Every structure is written in structure tokens, then in C-alpha cells.
Amino acid sequence: MDAYDVAVVGHFSIDSIIIPSQLAPVKTLGGAVAYTSLTAQQLGCNVVVLSKVGDDFPQVYMRRLKRWGIDCSRVRRLESAQTTSFMLTYDEQLSNRSIKIVAIAPPLTTTDVAGAPESKVIHIAPIANEVTNEVAEQLRKKARTLSLDPQGLLRVFDSQGQVMLRPTHNMKILEMVDVYKSSIEEILVLTGKPDIASAIGVVHSFGVKLVLVTLSQEGVLLSTGEGVYRIPAYPNRRVVDPTGAGDVFIGGFIAEYIHKKDPVWCSCVGAAAASVALEHVGTSFRVGKAETYQRATWIYEKRIKQPHTL
Known part of the structure; x- marks a missing residue:
């Protein structure tokens, strides 16, 4: 018996978001774990987070999460x-956005995750190189399905704290993964390939069952290994803040995937959830089931085409 539907692993962050619609920077709870866990919970999942924070982490954030x-x-x-x-x-x-790191918490260790509960899905979501292969190996033992967003494994920081992406020569973590999600920029950097079709093929070659690639306003690509589906973005009337949209997407995807739903439908739910989050600043969104499923149905029934070759 799994103790949780979903466990999300990685660092919370304190984000300062500067967007044109706001007169001053918005300080908010951040980190992929925040966006993914909140989405999965709001769509009905029993969720646990494994993370580290410093003594500067606002108590109000912790109270809000609980x-x-x-x-x-x-x-x-x-x-x-x-x-x-x-x-x-x-x-x-x-x-377009620029990202600057202001502070970094200590990395997660095998001791930190030794007591990780058995879960239907464990989603690894690092943001600043805080997860090692050894940590992933520990988590693999506790998950029916292991999901990965490699974003934080590809990041490097210059002397001014600006965030850049670099290839990693350690791809072993992919051998443990069932579901992969990243942006198109990240999968090209990770694999070193010049085109998306080749990059997806490389990820599948490690045994990854499902590959999800976010394309910003153009939606998401889902590759099952047998075919590729293009999941369009829901047409928002207004976009307020795109921060964390990919993390909300995977949270919505996982919330359906634990019920053994069709990955295409799961992707539509993820895209719908992301569209809701885009209308709010930071983690202030609330992903309601009724609205999310309504938007997901619109995407699924009106827009999804048969699998095609990239």
C-alpha cells in the first residue's frame, strides 16, 4: 500500500518576480516543488514534499502549505x-526572462531521503543541483513511477548569479526514470542534439517511457515511444505570470497519471492546469477540478491530432 499518491523532491525557493503588470517585485513561495505539489494536491492527490530550507524561510509559507x-x-x-x-x-x-540566484540551500543527501515514503509517483524537481544520482537511486526504490524534471541539474551560475544552462555528462539518472519533463531548451542542452526529434530519441534510449517537452505558448509535445502528440496550449485571455507553468503542467499530468489514465488525456489536464496558473502571480493560483477538466476536455476533443513524426 502506497503511503502517498505523489512525493515531490527538490528545494523550495523564495522568489522575487518582476513583471510589467506589477509596480514592485512580488516576493512569493517558489521552486518547482511548490508549483507541482500544490497542483497535484488541488486536483485531489495526497502529497508529501521532501526538501530543505534555511532559517530565513518564512513561517507563513510553511503554514500556508500545511x-x-x-x-x-x-x-x-x-x-x-x-x-x-x-x-x-x-x-x-x-x-523572455532573466534568472539570478540570490542564495542556495545545502543539497539533499541520501540521509535526507532515507525515510521517503512509498508513493505512486515520486517527482524529482531540482532547481539548483540539489539532487544527486545516489539520492535518485534511493527514491527509485520507493516509487512505482519515477518522474524527473532535469532543470536544476543543468544550471550553472556565473559570478553575478545569473543562471545559465550547460550540458551534463552524467546521464545515468535517466536510466531510473519513467517519465521525463523539460522545456525544449533544456532537452536540447541535456542531449546535445540540434533538433527535438533526435533529443527525444536520446531520452527514450535510456529506457524512459514518456517524454514531455514544453513549448511555452505552443503547448507540449508528448512522446510515448510509439508516437508523438502535440498538445496545444489553452487560449488564455490574459497571461499574468508564466513562472512555474511547466511545473504546474507536470503536477496536473501526474494527478491523472496515477489513475492509469491515457497519457494524452493526462497531458491535456496538465496543459489546462498550467493555463489556470498563468492567470495568477506566483503560487497564488487555485487549480479547481471543474474548470481544469473543462479546459482539458476542450483541448482533447477539439485540438488533439493523431500521433505524427517530428
């Missing part, structure tokens, strides 16, 4: 340490 139903009993608060923190600055069109 009030929302996230099990934070495995979040370690370290005295004399800082919480991973970022400053994100968007352009007028919200299509």
Missing part, C-alpha cells in the same frame, strides 16, 4: 542556512 494539505513533515529547516532564492525578471511580452 493549510493547503501538503505534508511538510519531511521538509528540513536548517539553522544558520539560507533558503534557495531567485530573482526573475520578465520582459514586456512575458516571453
Whole structure:
């Protein structure tokens, strides 16, 4: 018997988001674990987070997470340490952003995850190189399905804290993974391939069953190994803040996938959930089931084409 539907692993962050619609930077709870866990919980999952924060992590964030139903009993608060923190600055069109790291929490260790509960899905979501292969190996033993967003494994920081992506020569973690999700930029950097079809093929070659690639306003690609589906983005009337949209997507995907649903439908739910989050700043969104499923049905019934070759 699995103790949880979903466990999400990685660092919370304290984000300062600068967007044109706001007069001042918005300080908010951040990190992929925040966006993914909140989405999965709001769509009915029993969720636990494994993370580390510093003594600067606002107590109001922890209270809010617990009030929302996230099990934070495995979040370690370290005295004399800082919480991973970022400053994100968007352009007028919200299509480009710069990311600067302000502080980094200590990495997760095998000791930190030794007591990880058995879960239907464990989603590994690092943001600043805090997860090692050894940690992933421990988690693999506790998960029916292991999901990965490699974003934080590809990041490097220059002397000013600016975030850049670099290839990793250690691809072993992919051998443990069932579901892979990243942006198109990240999968190209990870694999070193010049085109998306080749990059997806490389990820599948490690035994990954499902590959999900987010394309910003153009939606998501889902590759099952047998075919590729293009999942369009839901047409939002207004986009307020794109931060965490990919993490909300995978949270919505996982919330359906644990019920053994069709991956195409799971992707539609993920895309619908992301569209809801885009209309709010940071983690202030609430992904309601009724609205999410209504949007997902629109995507599924109106827009999904048969699998095609890239």
C-alpha cells in the first residue's frame, strides 16, 4: 500500500518576480516543488514534499502549505542556512526572462531521503543541483513511477548569479526514470542534439517511457515511444505570470497519471492546469477540478491530432 499518491523532491525557493503588470517585485513561495505539489494536491492527490530550507524561510509559507494539505513533515529547516532564492525578471511580452540566484540551500543527501515514503509517483524537481544520482537511486526504490524534471541539474551560475544552462555528462539518472519533463531548451542542452526529434530519441534510449517537452505558448509535445502528440496550449485571455507553468503542467499530468489514465488525456489536464496558473502571480493560483477538466476536455476533443513524426 502506497503511503502517498505523489512525493515531490527538490528545494523550495523564495522568489522575487518582476513583471510589467506589477509596480514592485512580488516576493512569493517558489521552486518547482511548490508549483507541482500544490497542483497535484488541488486536483485531489495526497502529497508529501521532501526538501530543505534555511532559517530565513518564512513561517507563513510553511503554514500556508500545511493549510493547503501538503505534508511538510519531511521538509528540513536548517539553522544558520539560507533558503534557495531567485530573482526573475520578465520582459514586456512575458516571453523572455532573466534568472539570478540570490542564495542556495545545502543539497539533499541520501540521509535526507532515507525515510521517503512509498508513493505512486515520486517527482524529482531540482532547481539548483540539489539532487544527486545516489539520492535518485534511493527514491527509485520507493516509487512505482519515477518522474524527473532535469532543470536544476543543468544550471550553472556565473559570478553575478545569473543562471545559465550547460550540458551534463552524467546521464545515468535517466536510466531510473519513467517519465521525463523539460522545456525544449533544456532537452536540447541535456542531449546535445540540434533538433527535438533526435533529443527525444536520446531520452527514450535510456529506457524512459514518456517524454514531455514544453513549448511555452505552443503547448507540449508528448512522446510515448510509439508516437508523438502535440498538445496545444489553452487560449488564455490574459497571461499574468508564466513562472512555474511547466511545473504546474507536470503536477496536473501526474494527478491523472496515477489513475492509469491515457497519457494524452493526462497531458491535456496538465496543459489546462498550467493555463489556470498563468492567470495568477506566483503560487497564488487555485487549480479547481471543474474548470481544469473543462479546459482539458476542450483541448482533447477539439485540438488533439493523431500521433505524427517530428
